[in-house]
Amino acid sequence: MAPMTGEGPTAATTPDTRAEGYKTVENSPLMAPQYGEPEPQPAEVLGLSKADLHMHTNLGDGTASPHRLLEVAKRRGLKVIAITDHDHMEGCKRVQDLIDRGESDIEMIWGCEVTTRQGHFLGLFMKRPVKFLTHVEEAIETIKDQGGLCLIPHPMGRLVPSLSRRKIEELLTRGYPIDGIELYNPSPANSSVRDQVKQFNRQWGFAGTGSSDAHFWQHIGAGYTLFPGSTAEDLRTAIINNTTRAGGQETPPERLPFTSYIGQCVWSMVIDPPRKLSRMWLSKTTTEAPDTSTVRR
Ligand SMILES: [Fe+2]
16 A cells, blocks of 8 residues: 555644644643643744654655655755654655755654664664564663663553653663653653552652654654754764753644554554565665764654
Protein backbone atom coordinates (compact mmCIF):
# COMPACT_ATOMS: atom_id res chain seq x y z
CA MET A 1 0.00 0.00 0.00
CA ALA A 2 1.28 3.45 -0.87
CA PRO A 3 2.16 5.66 2.08
CA MET A 4 -0.45 8.19 3.06
CA THR A 5 0.49 11.81 2.89
CA GLY A 6 -2.79 13.72 3.06
CA GLU A 7 -3.36 17.35 2.19
CA GLY A 8 -1.96 20.63 3.43
CA PRO A 9 -2.10 21.89 7.01
CA THR A 10 -5.19 23.17 8.69
CA ALA A 11 -5.53 25.70 11.46
CA ALA A 12 -6.04 22.80 13.84
CA THR A 13 -2.56 21.50 13.12
CA THR A 14 -0.78 24.73 14.00
CA PRO A 15 1.15 23.83 17.16
CA ASP A 16 0.80 27.18 18.87
CA THR A 17 -2.99 27.15 18.68
CA ARG A 18 -4.03 26.19 22.20
CA ALA A 19 -7.05 24.05 22.83
CA GLU A 20 -8.87 25.60 25.73
CA GLY A 21 -8.44 23.72 28.96
CA TYR A 22 -5.90 21.33 27.51
CA LYS A 23 -3.28 20.20 29.99
CA THR A 24 0.16 21.76 29.70
CA VAL A 25 3.64 20.63 30.56
CA GLU A 26 4.60 21.84 34.00
CA ASN A 27 7.88 23.48 33.08
CA SER A 28 7.05 24.66 29.58
CA PRO A 29 7.38 28.41 29.06
CA LEU A 30 4.54 28.03 26.60
CA MET A 31 2.12 26.73 29.22
CA ALA A 32 -1.30 28.31 29.45
CA PRO A 33 -1.41 31.03 32.12
CA GLN A 34 -3.61 30.84 35.18
CA TYR A 35 -5.94 33.77 35.87
CA GLY A 36 -3.93 36.85 36.75
CA GLU A 37 -0.62 35.45 35.50
CA PRO A 38 1.34 37.06 32.66
CA GLU A 39 0.99 35.65 29.16
CA PRO A 40 3.58 32.95 28.44
CA GLN A 41 6.56 33.99 26.37
CA PRO A 42 7.13 32.40 22.97
CA ALA A 43 10.15 30.13 22.88
CA GLU A 44 12.02 32.54 20.58
CA VAL A 45 11.72 35.38 23.08
CA LEU A 46 13.34 33.15 25.71
CA GLY A 47 16.18 32.29 23.31
CA LEU A 48 14.96 28.72 22.97
CA SER A 49 14.44 26.67 19.83
CA LYS A 50 12.20 23.72 19.10
CA ALA A 51 13.32 20.25 18.12
CA ASP A 52 11.38 17.06 17.47
CA LEU A 53 13.63 14.13 18.39
CA HIS A 54 11.60 11.10 17.44
CA MET A 55 9.83 10.54 14.12
CA HIS A 56 9.50 7.92 11.42
CA THR A 57 9.69 8.10 7.63
CA ASN A 58 8.09 5.95 4.95
CA LEU A 59 11.46 4.22 4.62
CA GLY A 60 10.46 2.66 7.94
CA ASP A 61 6.98 2.16 9.40
CA GLY A 62 6.01 5.82 9.08
CA THR A 63 3.93 7.23 6.24
CA ALA A 64 5.60 10.61 5.61
CA SER A 65 8.02 10.90 2.71
CA PRO A 66 11.36 12.60 3.46
CA HIS A 67 10.27 15.57 1.34
CA ARG A 68 6.94 15.99 3.13
CA LEU A 69 8.56 15.52 6.50
CA LEU A 70 11.02 18.38 5.93
CA GLU A 71 8.31 20.64 4.56
CA VAL A 72 6.03 20.10 7.58
CA ALA A 73 8.89 20.35 10.10
CA LYS A 74 9.77 23.76 8.68
CA ARG A 75 6.17 24.93 8.85
CA ARG A 76 5.95 23.82 12.47
CA GLY A 77 8.92 25.97 13.41
CA LEU A 78 11.35 23.16 14.19
CA LYS A 79 15.03 24.06 13.98
CA VAL A 80 16.29 20.52 14.53
CA ILE A 81 14.76 17.12 13.89
CA ALA A 82 15.95 13.58 14.55
CA ILE A 83 14.95 10.79 12.20
CA THR A 84 14.55 7.63 14.26
CA ASP A 85 13.27 4.78 12.12
CA HIS A 86 13.33 1.35 13.72
CA ASP A 87 16.70 -0.43 13.46
CA HIS A 88 17.98 1.24 10.28
CA MET A 89 19.08 4.64 9.03
CA GLU A 90 17.81 4.60 5.47
CA GLY A 91 15.34 7.39 6.26
CA CYS A 92 18.14 9.51 7.77
CA LYS A 93 20.11 9.22 4.56
CA ARG A 94 17.19 10.23 2.33
CA VAL A 95 16.35 13.25 4.50
CA GLN A 96 20.02 14.26 4.70
CA ASP A 97 20.30 14.01 0.89
CA LEU A 98 17.42 16.50 0.52
CA ILE A 99 19.00 18.87 3.06
CA ASP A 100 22.34 18.62 1.24
CA ARG A 101 20.56 19.52 -2.01
CA GLY A 102 19.27 22.69 -0.36
CA GLU A 103 15.64 21.67 0.15
CA SER A 104 15.66 22.76 3.78
CA ASP A 105 17.81 24.61 6.29
CA ILE A 106 16.63 22.37 9.13
CA GLU A 107 19.37 20.39 10.85
CA MET A 108 18.87 16.67 11.05
CA ILE A 109 20.27 14.33 13.66
CA TRP A 110 21.04 10.78 12.56
CA GLY A 111 19.12 8.62 14.96
CA CYS A 112 17.60 5.21 15.37
CA GLU A 113 14.89 3.63 17.51
CA VAL A 114 16.52 0.37 18.52
CA THR A 115 14.37 -2.69 19.15
CA THR A 116 16.00 -4.23 22.22
CA ARG A 117 14.83 -7.28 24.14
CA GLN A 118 13.72 -5.00 26.97
CA GLY A 119 11.85 -2.45 24.84
CA HIS A 120 12.49 0.33 22.36
CA PHE A 121 15.48 2.58 22.94
CA LEU A 122 16.56 5.78 21.20
CA GLY A 123 20.02 6.62 19.97
CA LEU A 124 20.80 10.12 18.66
CA PHE A 125 23.93 11.37 16.87
CA MET A 126 24.58 7.85 15.69
CA LYS A 127 26.86 6.54 12.97
CA ARG A 128 25.26 3.17 12.31
CA PRO A 129 22.30 1.10 13.50
CA VAL A 130 22.46 -1.21 16.50
CA LYS A 131 21.86 -4.95 16.16
CA PHE A 132 18.16 -5.84 16.18
CA LEU A 133 16.89 -7.50 19.37
CA THR A 134 20.05 -6.99 21.34
CA HIS A 135 19.96 -6.40 25.10
CA VAL A 136 19.43 -2.78 26.08
CA GLU A 137 22.78 -2.72 27.90
CA GLU A 138 24.56 -3.64 24.67
CA ALA A 139 22.54 -1.04 22.77
CA ILE A 140 23.66 1.65 25.23
CA GLU A 141 27.30 0.60 24.91
CA THR A 142 27.10 0.55 21.11
CA ILE A 143 25.47 3.99 20.95
CA LYS A 144 28.05 5.43 23.34
CA ASP A 145 30.92 3.83 21.37
CA GLN A 146 29.68 5.84 18.37
CA GLY A 147 29.64 9.07 20.38
CA GLY A 148 25.85 9.11 20.49
CA LEU A 149 23.30 10.05 23.12
CA CYS A 150 21.00 7.52 24.79
CA LEU A 151 17.35 8.34 25.41
CA ILE A 152 14.39 6.36 26.71
CA PRO A 153 11.37 6.66 24.40
CA HIS A 154 7.80 6.30 25.75
CA PRO A 155 9.09 5.10 29.16
CA MET A 156 6.91 2.56 30.95
CA GLY A 157 4.60 2.58 27.92
CA ARG A 158 2.03 -0.17 27.84
CA LEU A 159 1.06 -0.44 24.18
CA VAL A 160 4.47 -0.71 22.56
CA PRO A 161 7.62 -2.41 23.85
CA SER A 162 9.05 0.05 26.38
CA LEU A 163 11.53 0.00 29.24
CA SER A 164 9.82 -0.69 32.55
CA ARG A 165 10.40 1.33 35.70
CA ARG A 166 12.30 -1.61 37.17
CA LYS A 167 14.61 -1.82 34.13
CA ILE A 168 15.25 1.93 34.10
CA GLU A 169 16.17 1.90 37.79
CA GLU A 170 18.34 -1.18 37.31
CA LEU A 171 20.26 0.58 34.52
CA LEU A 172 20.68 3.63 36.73
CA THR A 173 21.92 1.56 39.65
CA ARG A 174 24.40 -0.24 37.41
CA GLY A 175 25.70 3.10 36.13
CA TYR A 176 24.63 2.88 32.48
CA PRO A 177 24.91 6.33 30.88
CA ILE A 178 21.43 7.43 29.89
CA ASP A 179 21.17 11.02 28.73
CA GLY A 180 17.49 11.74 28.34
CA ILE A 181 13.94 10.54 28.69
CA GLU A 182 10.74 11.33 26.81
CA LEU A 183 8.56 13.17 29.28
CA TYR A 184 6.12 13.94 26.53
CA ASN A 185 5.19 11.56 23.72
CA PRO A 186 1.66 12.14 22.44
CA SER A 187 1.03 8.52 21.46
CA PRO A 188 -1.30 6.38 23.59
CA ALA A 189 1.81 4.30 24.38
CA ASN A 190 2.85 7.01 26.79
CA SER A 191 -0.09 9.12 27.82
CA SER A 192 -1.49 6.98 30.64
CA VAL A 193 1.81 6.96 32.58
CA ARG A 194 3.04 10.45 31.71
CA ASP A 195 2.48 11.94 35.15
CA GLN A 196 4.16 8.98 36.86
CA VAL A 197 7.19 9.25 34.59
CA LYS A 198 7.54 12.96 35.35
CA GLN A 199 7.32 12.18 39.05
CA PHE A 200 9.93 9.39 38.87
CA ASN A 201 12.27 11.52 36.77
CA ARG A 202 12.56 13.98 39.64
CA GLN A 203 14.68 11.25 41.22
CA TRP A 204 16.17 9.80 38.04
CA GLY A 205 17.34 13.21 36.84
CA PHE A 206 17.48 12.55 33.09
CA ALA A 207 17.18 15.45 30.67
CA GLY A 208 13.51 15.72 29.74
CA THR A 209 12.53 15.70 26.09
CA GLY A 210 9.28 15.95 24.18
CA SER A 211 8.89 14.29 20.81
CA SER A 212 6.07 13.47 18.45
CA ASP A 213 7.00 9.84 17.63
CA ALA A 214 5.19 10.83 14.42
CA HIS A 215 4.22 8.12 11.97
CA PHE A 216 2.05 10.63 10.03
CA TRP A 217 3.12 14.04 8.76
CA GLN A 218 0.17 15.58 10.59
CA HIS A 219 1.77 14.70 13.93
CA ILE A 220 5.25 16.11 13.33
CA GLY A 221 5.99 18.65 16.05
CA ALA A 222 3.05 17.50 18.22
CA GLY A 223 5.68 16.87 20.88
CA TYR A 224 8.85 18.93 21.00
CA THR A 225 11.94 19.73 22.98
CA LEU A 226 12.88 23.31 23.82
CA PHE A 227 16.60 24.00 24.08
CA PRO A 228 18.91 27.01 24.37
CA GLY A 229 20.51 27.89 21.01
CA SER A 230 19.43 26.76 17.59
CA THR A 231 21.69 24.04 16.24
CA ALA A 232 21.91 20.29 16.64
CA GLU A 233 25.16 20.75 18.57
CA ASP A 234 23.40 23.23 20.88
CA LEU A 235 20.78 20.58 21.43
CA ARG A 236 23.39 17.91 22.20
CA THR A 237 24.91 20.28 24.76
CA ALA A 238 21.50 21.02 26.27
CA ILE A 239 20.72 17.32 26.72
CA ILE A 240 24.11 16.70 28.32
CA ASN A 241 23.67 19.73 30.59
CA ASN A 242 20.07 18.81 31.35
CA THR A 243 18.71 22.17 30.20
CA THR A 244 16.06 20.89 27.80
CA ARG A 245 12.33 21.24 28.40
CA ALA A 246 9.60 18.91 27.18
CA GLY A 247 6.67 20.51 25.43
CA GLY A 248 3.77 19.68 23.22
CA GLN A 249 0.60 19.52 25.22
CA GLU A 250 -0.74 22.91 24.22
CA THR A 251 -2.57 21.31 21.33
CA PRO A 252 -3.88 17.74 21.18
CA PRO A 253 -2.36 15.77 18.28
CA GLU A 254 -4.58 15.97 15.21
CA ARG A 255 -7.12 13.15 15.01
CA LEU A 256 -6.90 11.34 11.71
CA PRO A 257 -9.52 9.18 10.03
CA PHE A 258 -9.58 5.63 11.37
CA THR A 259 -8.61 4.36 7.93
CA SER A 260 -5.30 6.23 8.22
CA TYR A 261 -4.39 4.20 11.29
CA ILE A 262 -5.47 0.97 9.59
CA GLY A 263 -3.30 1.90 6.60
CA GLN A 264 -0.32 2.61 8.86
CA CYS A 265 -0.83 -0.73 10.64
CA VAL A 266 -0.81 -2.54 7.29
CA TRP A 267 2.26 -0.55 6.26
CA SER A 268 3.97 -1.38 9.54
CA MET A 269 3.00 -5.07 9.71
CA VAL A 270 2.91 -6.16 6.06
CA ILE A 271 5.11 -3.85 3.96
CA ASP A 272 7.84 -2.80 6.36
CA PRO A 273 8.92 -6.14 7.93
CA PRO A 274 10.04 -7.79 4.65
CA ARG A 275 11.99 -4.62 3.75
CA LYS A 276 13.58 -4.69 7.18
CA LEU A 277 14.48 -8.36 6.85
CA SER A 278 15.92 -7.88 3.38
CA ARG A 279 18.06 -5.01 4.71
CA MET A 280 19.24 -7.20 7.55
CA TRP A 281 19.89 -10.46 5.71
CA LEU A 282 20.32 -9.68 2.02
CA SER A 283 21.99 -6.29 1.89
CA LYS A 284 25.76 -6.33 2.01
CA THR A 285 25.95 -2.72 3.14
CA THR A 286 24.23 -0.85 5.94
CA THR A 287 23.34 2.81 5.62
CA GLU A 288 25.66 4.79 7.87
CA ALA A 289 26.12 8.44 8.79
CA PRO A 290 28.98 10.24 7.06
CA ASP A 291 32.30 9.83 8.82
CA THR A 292 33.06 13.50 9.23
CA SER A 293 30.05 14.41 11.32
CA THR A 294 26.72 13.04 12.37
CA VAL A 295 25.13 16.43 11.85
CA ARG A 296 25.32 18.52 8.72
CA ARG A 297 23.37 21.38 7.33
FE1 LIG B 1 8.89 5.57 17.58
